[in-house]
Amino acid sequence: GNSVTQMEGPVTLSEEAFLTINCTYTATGYPSLFWYVQYPGEGLQLLLKATKADDKGSNKGFEATYRKETTSFHLEKGSVQVSDSAVYFCALFGGATNKLIFGTGTLLAVQP
Amino acid sequence: GAVVSQHPSWVICKSGTSVKIECRSLDFQATTMFWYRQFPKQSLMLMATSNEGSKATYEQGVEKDKFLINHASLTLSTLTVTSAHPEDSSFYICSAIAGGRGPGVDGYTFGSGTRLTVV
Numbered sequence: 026g027n028s029v030t031q032m033e034g035p036v037t038l039s040e041e042a043f044l045t046i047n048c049t050y051t052a053t054g055y056p057s058l059f060w061y062v063q064y065p066g067e068g069l070q071l072l073l074k075a076t077k078a079d080d081k082g083s084n085k086g087f088e089a090t091y092r093k094e095t096t097s098f099h100l101e102k103g104s105v106q107v108s109d110s111a112v113y114f115c116a117l118f119g120g121a122t123n124k125l126i127f128g129t130g131t132l133l134a135v136q137p
Numbered sequence: 138g139a140v141v142s143q144h145p146s147w148v149i150c151k152s153g154t155s156v157k158i159e160c161r162s163l164d165f166q167a168t169t170m171f172w173y174r175q176f177p178k179q180s181l182m183l184m185a186t187s188n189e190g191s192k193a194t195y196e197q198g199v200e201k202d203k204f205l206i207n208h209a210s211l212t213l214s215t216l217t218v219t220s221a222h223p224e225d226s227s228f229y230i231c232s233a234i235a236g237g238r239g240p241g242v243d244g245y246t247f248g249s250g251t252r253l254t255v256v
Binding site: 130 | 143171179180181183186230232245246247248249250252
């Protein structure tokens with residue numbers, strides 16, 4: 026079945042450092058891919074998405090490219106800020122079921 | 138954009154009592170809503186899928202008699218935790234998809250979550 030594998034955290038970075046959070050997926054067909062962000066005590070917010078191969082999703086300085094050849098959707102940001110500290114979830118939608126499948130989440134802590 | 142309101146944001150209840158959590162789509166009709174449970178430092182566990190006007194579909198291992206889901210209208214789904222016990226303490230999150238729109242359009246829209254503490 027469909028699944029998402031996400032790098033384990035926590036990831037601790039200094040402000041202005043480069044961020045990469047790895048995400049790979051297993052799916053039949055052509056799924057849509059998402060990154061969600063969860064700030065402390067809150068629900069999830071859609072950060073970015075890509076619906077087909079080679080699409081690049083971007084938002085708030087974050088980017089992720091849908092790589093079908095490597096089945097990956099890694100999240101990157103060139104210069105993180107303290108306000109980026111949150112849990113990031115990679116997610117996949119595809120197949121016959123109308124369900125969103127999440128990775129385990131990666132906690133990002135950015136220190137000043 | 139689409140907004141989902143979840144209420145209450147936190148609740149404390151006594152063991153043995155029931156608690157109802159509401160999930161409302163404010164500016165769109167949600168034919169399908171989802172309920173998730175999140176344990177500390179863990180990912181989201183899908184509990185059930187509710188479709189307006191029909192019975193909810195529960196994931197394996199989720200007690201349907203414990204977690205009652207009602208989706209009586211296109212803008213409201215409720216989750217009732219019956220006879221709550223301390224092990225039911227968790228963060229519950231709902232999400233919704235607008236009718237006729239796939240998640241590839243806007244993704245799922247999530248509520249802000251409800252922190253349930255059973256004492």
